[in-house]
Amino acid sequence: MTLPLTKDILVVSREQDVVLLRNRVKEHAVKIKMGLVNQTKLLTAASELVRNMLRYGNGGKAIIEVVSSGRINGIRLTFEDQGPGIADIDNAMTDGYSTGKSLGLGLPGTKRLVSEFNIKSKLGEGTTVTIIKWANG
Amino acid sequence: MLVNITSILKNKRTEILELWMKNQLSNPGLADDLISNQDLRSQSADFVNALVNNLNENNIDNPNSSDFDHVIEILGGISISRARQGFSPRETGFFILSLKESFLEILNQEISDVKDLFTQSLRLSRLMDNFTILTFETFIKGREEVIMRQTDEITDISTPVIKVWDGILALPIIGTLDSARTQVVMENLLQEIVITGSSIAILDISGVPTVDSLVAQHLLKAVSATRLMGAECIISGIRPEIAQTIVHLGIDLSQIITKATLASALQYAFKSLRLEVKRSATDNKLFNKTQY
Numbered sequence: 001m002t003l004p005l006t007k008d009i010l011v012v013s014r015e016q017d018v019v020l021l022r023n024r025v026k027e028h029a030v031k032i033k034m035g036l037v038n039q040t041k042l043l044t045a046a047s048e049l050v051r052n053m054l055r056y057g058n059g060g061k062a063i064i065e066v067v068s069s070g071r072i073n074g075i076r077l078t079f080e081d082q083g084p085g086i087a088d089i090d091n092a093m094t095d096g097y098s099t100g101k102s103l104g105l106g107l108p109g110t111k112r113l114v115s116e117f118n119i120k121s122k123l124g125e126g127t128t129v130t131i132i133k134w135a136n137g
Numbered sequence: 138m139l140v141n142i143t144s145i146l147k148n149k150r151t152e153i154l155e156l157w158m159k160n161q162l163s164n165p166g167l168a169d170d171l172i173s174n175q176d177l178r179s180q181s182a183d184f185v186n187a188l189v190n191n192l193n194e195n196n197i198d199n200p201n202s203s204d205f206d207h208v209i210e211i212l213g214g215i216s217i218s219r220a221r222q223g224f225s226p227r228e229t230g231f232f233i234l235s236l237k238e239s240f241l242e243i244l245n246q247e248i249s250d251v252k253d254l255f256t257q258s259l260r261l262s263r264l265m266d267n268f269t270i271l272t273f274e275t276f277i278k279g280r281e282e283v284i285m286r287q288t289d290e291i292t293d294i295s296t297p298v299i300k301v302w303d304g305i306l307a308l309p310i311i312g313t314l315d316s317a318r319t320q321v322v323m324e325n326l327l328q329e330i331v332i333t334g335s336s337i338a339i340l341d342i343s344g345v346p347t348v349d350s351l352v353a354q355h356l357l358k359a360v361s362a363t364r365l366m367g368a369e370c371i372i373s374g375i376r377p378e379i380a381q382t383i384v385h386l387g388i389d390l391s392q393i394i395t396k397a398t399l400a401s402a403l404q405y406a407f408k409s410l411r412l413e414v415k416r417s418a419t420d421n422k423l424f425n426k427t428q429y
Contacts, residue, residue, distance in 0.1 A: 019313050022347060040347070040378035044386065047349040095387055105350040109386035 002132070004076070005066040012050055013059035021050050021062055025075065028066055032073040034135045041113040042075060042133040048106045049079045049129050055100060057083025057127060067132065074115065074134035081128075086121040093119075142257045143192050145247045146240070153239050154185050160235035172222070180215055185236070187211050197260055200267035212268060213275045220279025233272050237265040296322050298329040305406045306335045307399065309374075311344030319355040323362055336368050337406045341399050343374030353388045360393050369394070369409070373402035 008028070010021055025046045029039045046062075053060045060081030067076045086092050093111065098104035107129075111117040116132040146153065158178060187208045196202040212233070219229045241258055248254040296318070299307045306329055310322060326338060340359060345352065356372060363370040373396040375383075383390065396402040407414060 015315055018315075037378040037381055040382050041385065043347050044349045044382045047347050048351075048386075051349065051351055103350045103354050103388065105387050109350060109388070112385045112387065113382065 002076070003068045005068055005073070008064040010062045010064065011059075012053060012062050015054060017059075018047060018050050018054070021064075022047055025064055025077065028064055028075055029133075032066055032075065032135050034075070034133070038133060038135065038137070042077075045110040045113040045131055045133070046077055048110045049077070049131070052106050052129075053079050053081045053083075053127075057081025060126070069134075072134050072136060074132050074137065076130065076132045079129045080126065082126040085123040085125055085127055086119075087123060089119060089121060141194065142244065142248075142261065143189075143194055143197065145244065146189050146192065149243050149247070150185060150189050153189075153236075153243055154182055156239040156242060157181055157185065157236050160239055161232065164231055164235065181236075184208070184211050184215070197264055200264050208268075209271060212272055216272045216275040217279040217282075220276045221283065226273065226276060229272060229276050230269065233265065233269050237262065237269075240265065292318060292321055296325055298325050300329070300333055300335070301339075301403065302406070302410075302412070304333075304335045304410055305337045305339070305403070306330065306333065307339045307341060307403075309341045309344060309399075313347070314342075314345055314352045314355050316355070319359065323359050326359065327362060327366055330363065330366050330368050337371065337409065338363050338368055339371045339373055339399065339402045339406065341374040341402070342372060342379075343376070343399070345374075348379050348383060350386060350388060353383065353386075353390070357390075357393070371396060371402045371405060373397070373399045 006028075008024060010017070010024060012018075012021060022043050026039065026043060029042055034042070050062060053062075058081070060079060060083070063076075063078040063080075065076040065078070067074050091097050093108050094104075095108050096104040098106075107119070110129075110131065114131040114133045115137040116130075118130040119127070120129075121127040158181060161177065161181070162174075191204045191208055193204070196204045215232070216229055219232075240261055244254060244258055244261065248257060291312075296308070296310070299309070301307045306326070308322065308326055310318075312318070314322075326340075329335070330338060340356065342348065342356070348356075360370040360372070371394045372390070375395055375397055394405065396405060
């Protein structure tokens with residue numbers, strides 16, 4: 001059972017917003033006493049996803065939540081865009097696959113960095129990615 | 138019959154200016170430390186004259202008319218210069234809003250018919266509101282220019298290329314490495330390699346908070362470009378948490394020489410240039426003098 005404790009919404013439309021979002025996520029992570037390594041992993045994951053959103057979805061909305069599951073707390077990040085959507089999610093989740101000219105590690109790498117990873121996408125409607133990183137997970 | 142407000146305004150020009158000045162000076166929020174009374178008066182007079190001269194019965198309802206080009210130019214100049222001088226938006230807004238107040242006060246004195254007064258005030262208000270919006274637009278534009286300039290300056294000052302030894306360059310990168318920064322870093326680095334004839338470049342990323350796949354890709358590009366120039370590139374300043382993240386992310390940096398600290402990168406560079414750093418013998422005269 002995952003309970004949201006706080007909610008923070010950020011609209012992302014420019015490259016400068018990446019830094020803003022990262023700082024905001026970091027503040028929350030520090031508040032729930034997340035370790036430095038997990039913090040860095042979460043920030044990197046957030047950075048990957050928000051860059052994806054800017055690059056492929058023309059920006060969108062980022063929701064930062066502190067969630068609680070019994071004894072442990074964590075950060076849940078949701079990234080929603082109204083972009084073109086992902087045609088083949090299985091392909092997109094494969095290392096080295098990219099429709100742009102990037103390394104193709106964004107989505108599969110992010111999945112390895114966080115505790116829970118969920119992606120939903122519909123062609124023509126947009127993509128929503130939700131990740132959770134537990135403070136000690 | 139409609140009253141001709143433009144002629145009223147033209148005739149009452151001096152009164153309007155006096156009233157306007159009084160209004161502006163009575164504002165407790167006026168930043169009299171930023172602008173002298175005299176400057177304020179000349180700015181105000183310029184603006185009133187330009188506005189009243191260009192105003193006629195036809196263009197009063199059309200704020201986009203080209204007759205107002207000169208007025209808009211003056212207004213834009215005033216608000217941009219105020220943005221740069223550090224005026225608050227309230228002070229800048231008050232400049233034009235207090236003029237509207239003065240106009241309405243004059244109309245109130247001159248037009249006796251209530252209905253007429255209302256219609257004319259409304260027309261003039263609309264025009265002045267338009268100018269107010271314009272003032273804010275230019276004010277914000279002025280502020281944004283300041284921010285843009287600062288951004289450029291930050292990009293410039295945060296990418297120094299340091300010659301640490303003959304043939305060895307160091308490049309401490311601080312802050313987020315985005316496409317624009319990478320471009321500047323790469324240009325500076327390649328340029329310095331040519332100028333100094335260096336064969337080793339050390340990219341220190343101690344000051345980069347997050348290394349995601351995009352940053353890594355930029356680093357890889359910088360390394361390949363350096364190699365094309367015939368120099369070797371070492372990446373230093375990889376913190377433990379960054380190392381773990383890079384591994385989980387699946388970025389392959391095995392083709393690149395990476396070190397944890399700038400010191401060990403420098404040591405490596407010395408070794409490959411076959412240089413040796415030795416502790417000097419104790420019979421060094423200088424050393425002895427200061428020691429004993």
